Amino acid sequence: MTPSRATSEGGPPSRSRTVRAKAPGKLNVSFSVGPLREDGYHSVASAYLAVSLYEEVSATSVDGDGITVSLRATDAPSVPFAESMPLDERNLAVRAARLMADVTEKPTGLHLEITKRVPVAGGMGGGSADAAATLLACDALWGSGLSREELAHLAAELGADVPFALLGGAAVGLGIGDELTPALAPGPLHWALVLADFGLSTPTVFSALDRLRAARGKTPEEPDGVDPRILQALRSGDAEALAAVLRNDLQPAALKLAPQLADVIDQGAEYGALASLVSGSGPTVAMLARDEEHAIELADRLAEAGQNSLAVHSPVHGAKIVSDLTR
Numbered sequence: 001m002t003p004s005r006a007t008s009e010g011g012p013p014s015r016s017r018t019v020r021a022k023a024p025g026k027l028n029v030s031f032s033v034g035p036l037r038e039d040g041y042h043s044v045a046s047a048y049l050a051v052s053l054y055e056e057v058s059a060t061s062v063d064g065d066g067i068t069v070s071l072r073a074t075d076a077p078s079v080p081f082a083e084s085m086p087l088d089e090r091n092l093a094v095r096a097a098r099l100m101a102d103v104t105e106k107p108t109g110l111h112l113e114i115t116k117r118v119p120v121a122g123g124m125g126g127g128s129a130d131a132a133a134t135l136l137a138c139d140a141l142w143g144s145g146l147s148r149e150e151l152a153h154l155a156a157e158l159g160a161d162v163p164f165a166l167l168g169g170a171a172v173g174l175g176i177g178d179e180l181t182p183a184l185a186p187g188p189l190h191w192a193l194v195l196a197d198f199g200l201s202t203p204t205v206f207s208a209l210d211r212l213r214a215a216r217g218k219t220p221e222e223p224d225g226v227d228p229r230i231l232q233a234l235r236s237g238d239a240e241a242l243a244a245v246l247r248n249d250l251q252p253a254a255l256k257l258a259p260q261l262a263d264v265i266d267q268g269a270e271y272g273a274l275a276s277l278v279s280g281s282g283p284t285v286a287m288l289a290r291d292e293e294h295a296i297e298l299a300d301r302l303a304e305a306g307q308n309s310l311a312v313h314s315p316v317h318g319a320k321i322v323s324d325l326t327r
């Protein structure tokens with residue numbers, strides 16, 4: 001889609017500059033959920049891994065003021081209903097640009113074009129990756145010169161997962177998932193992902209978990225960090241050790257809302273995945289493989305069986321600038 005561009009009437013078209021940035025989707029290889037807090041969030045302990053599925057955002061300076069956004073047709077045919085992404089002020093990339101403009105007191109006049117590769121509402125933080133890439137792109141475009149730390153503060157205002165999309169690699173997230181400590185994970189770890197043809201809303205999945213716990217008379221404890229065995233498995237890049245300790249407290253709630261995901265998890269076991277896990281609030285299912293060849297083989301078999309699947313690796317870098325062009 002071509003960005004609509006307002007030019008000053010009668011005058012020559014202004015030169016425009018485009019900064020392109022990319023940021024990765026994520027998996028939570030461990031996700032412990034504590035009690036519901038007064039602000040509507042849950043305290044969590046998350047072990048994040050950035051995966052090789054990247055969102056890209058092109059930020060172009062345009063005449064006039066206002067922020068517009070469009071979806072770029074992607075070369076990855078696998079993103080289900082990418083067009084369901086909101087193309088207005090609700091878009092996380094637009095919210096990120098608006099926040100940058102407010103904080104740095106820059107005039108807006110901006111068009112954002114998003115290349116979507118991470119499934120929408122898939123539990124892989126695609127919108128968060130768009131927000132992180134936008135923060136970086138706008139910082140460069142407007143010459144704001146914010147530090148990584150200042151950008152991380154802005155990221156946390158946009159959503160629990162946004163700081164990790166900025167950081168990338170592997171990290172432990174406490175608080176609501178936004179208080180990050182990088183983790184050692186030389187990797188590589190290889191996965192087959194199964195993308196669903198529907199989305200799950202993050203708040204709905206958290207609420208479903210609260211209801212499941214209430215029905216069982218369970219009061220959740222404050223999470224006291226990530227299981228050291230997870231961090232050890234990440235440090236050693238040992239896929240089999242990691243497979244034995246993967247954890248996602250949201251999984252039972254996602255399965256309650258979308259029972260068909262249990263079949264996908266069973267399929268992973270049948271096809272020889274080391275372990276299968278719902279990613280974040282779902283519905284994407286991540287299957288851990290022994291190595292790259294195994295991940296590709298798994299993804300191929302799943303595709304033959306009619307699933308929308310692809311192989312990815314982790315960890316990968318966080319948000320970064322890809323190009324900076326003036327035309």
Ligand SMILES: C[C@@](CO)(OP(=O)(O)O)[C@H](O)COP(=O)(O)OP(=O)(O)OC[C@H]1O[C@@H](n2ccc(N)nc2=O)[C@H](O)[C@@H]1O
Nearest residue numbers: 040041042123124125159160161176202203206280281282
């Ligand atoms: C579950 C996780 C796991 O990484 O990812 P996704 O499955 O969404 O990708 C995250 O916690 C999601 O992070 P993110 O998607 O950025 O959440 P936000 O926009 O900040 O919050 C959306 C809503 O989710 C719920 N929420 C989110 C984070 C958290 N620690 N507790 C919550 O209860 C709240 O209802 C909140 O209003």
Ligand SMILES: Nc1ncnc2c1ncn2[C@@H]1O[C@H](COP(=O)(O)OP(=O)(O)O)[C@@H](O)[C@H]1O
Nearest residue numbers: 090091092120121122123124125126127128130
């Ligand atoms: N840039 C964006 N990309 C995707 N979804 C977005 C974006 N901005 C806002 N949204 C809204 O946020 C919801 C969840 O976004 P997403 O990050 O894709 O999933 P998840 O939170 O499951 O990782 C979507 O259903 C969509 O309505």
